[in-house]
Amino acid sequence: MRKILFLVLILVLAFQAQAFADTQKMAVVSLDKLLKDSEIGQVAYKQLEEKFKSAKAKMEVQQKELESLKQSLQKQSLVLSLEAKQDKELEFKRKVRDYQDLAQATQRKMQAEQQKLGTPVMEAVKEAVDSYAKKNTVTAVFDKRSSGFLYVDDTVDVTNEVLLEMNRAFRAGKK
Incomplete structure (x- = not known):
């Protein structure tokens, strides 16, 4: 009798677990793809690129200048007096330090701007994921x-699907 009752209890629990599993839906999204491929993400990226185009160009010029100064120093090292x-070495070190300072300052500014521009993009991702999950009765999205x-x-x-939802919402917000 106990064995039968135990067996019935196990079967009931197994069916309940299966019924619970059938009602729970999970999904995954690639956040990287949503940020990179969505229209709002592309607009934010272009704004970031445009804002720091001149700073990047300035850094490239300084980097080329450092390279040529380094090569010049190496070529002349045997013929120069101590x-x-x-x-020349002090001048080179000073220019390297100036370049590093500029690079760090630019990096900090870029991160701050990226945070500023990224906030609306992340909000759009959240809204699109929420909308998709509610429409499709998804319990969790990872x-x-x-x-x-x-x-x-x-x-x-x-x-x-979430990317399409984001782009639809972005276009609707633009109008």
């Missing part, structure tokens, strides 16, 4: 990369 060689999943079946990857 004092002249030290002066980022494909940072979720810790080692394998995800392509059938639960809804990145393209």
Whole structure:
């Protein structure tokens, strides 16, 4: 009698677990793809590129100047007096330090601007994911990369559907 009751209890629990699993839907999205391929993400990226185009050009000019100064110093090192060689090395070190300072300042500005421009993009991602999840009764949506999943079946990857949702919302907001 106990064995039969135990067996019935196990069967009931198994059916309940199966019913619970059938009602729970999970999905994954590639956040990188949403940020890179969405229209709002592309607009933000272009704005960032445009804003720092001149700073990047200035850094490239300084980098080329450093390279030529380094080559000049190496070529002249044997013919220069010790004092002249030290002066050139000090000048080179000063220019390297100036370049590094400029690079760090530019990097900080870029990160701040990226944060500023990225906030509306992330809000758009969240809204699109929420909308998709509600329409399709999805219980949980995970980022494909940072979720810790080692394998995800392509059938639960809804990145393209969310991307379409984001682009529709972006176009609607532009009008």
